[in-house]
Amino acid sequence: LMVYEILRDYQPKTKDVETPTGAIAHGADFDKEIVIVPILRAGLGMVKGIENLVPQARVGHVGVYRDEETFEVHDYFYKLPKVSKDSEIIIVDPMLATGNSAIDVIERIKKDGFNNIKLVCLVGAPEGVAAVEAKYPEVPLYLAALDEKLNEKKYIIPGLGDAGDRIFGTK
Numbered sequence: 001l002m003v004y005e006i007l008r009d010y011q012p013k014t015k016d017v018e019t020p021t022g023a024i025a026h027g028a029d030f031d032k033e034i035v036i037v038p039i040l041r042a043g044l045g046m047v048k049g050i051e052n053l054v055p056q057a058r059v060g061h062v063g064v065y066r067d068e069e070t071f072e073v074h075d076y077f078y079k080l081p082k083v084s085k086d087s088e089i090i091i092v093d094p095m096l097a098t099g100n101s102a103i104d105v106i107e108r109i110k111k112d113g114f115n116n117i118k119l120v121c122l123v124g125a126p127e128g129v130a131a132v133e134a135k136y137p138e139v140p141l142y143l144a145a146l147d148e149k150l151n152e153k154k155y156i157i158p159g160l161g162d163a164g165d166r167i168f169g170t171k
Contacts, residue, residue, distance in 0.1 A: 003053045006090065006118060006142055010034075032116070033083045035060050039093040039105055040077060045167035046092040046120070058083060062091075062105045066098075071154050073104045085113040094163035096124035096143065097156050099131030106136050122163075123147055125156045 012028035019025050034054055038044045040063040051057055063077030080089075091105055102119055109117055119132065120142045127150050132141055147156045160166060 002120060002142055002144060003050055006120060007054070010088070030054075030056070030088075033058060033087040035081060035083055035087050035089050037062055037080065037089055037091045037105070037109070039064060039091065039101055042095065042163040042167060043091075043093045045094060045163070046122070050090065050092070057090075058087075060089075062108065064101050064104055066101060066154075068153075071098060071100065073100045075104065075108070078108060080109070080112065086116060087114065089114050089117045090120055091117065092120045094122045094167070095156060095160070096121040096128040096132070096141075097150055098125075098154050099128035099135075102128070102132050103135050106132075106139055118142065123156060123160060125150045125159075 011031045013031045015027050015029040017025050017027055034057040036047050036050050036057050037060040038047050040061055047059060051059075058081040060080035061077060064073050064075050066073055089109055091102065091109070093102060096102060102121075106117060106119065118140045122144045124143045124146055125148075126146065129141065129143065129146065132139070147159055149157050151157050
């Protein structure tokens, strides 16, 4: 459901398509390429839902993990499709806790020359929202639910636990 809001301001361009009968149908397509960038691994759980509504979207991948003791972010994978730098980048991650992973990924994508970036999360904490908005106020943030706070381990309260483990049935 969030995809409709996320894509609200995209401008269509006209596109002619030859039908199987040889006739030309006049339709529309997005004016820019759309790239879904899940933050691995939990963000993968959000890709299919967006692809169902935007099947022409391309998919990149960014792998980061949080050190459970220092809460520092560590990068381990970065791969985006070869698309125009004015493409629309939609970063997806189910949980926005401290915001450090999202900030790291936004920074990396910006360094790569992209500026049309949106961040889409399902559940967030006020601390993470504030951190992302302070560092990147120009990046629209879409959140389905804002939970109460972070605990001492930087987990969202009440939260859902580890989103990746829940999505993939692991511990």
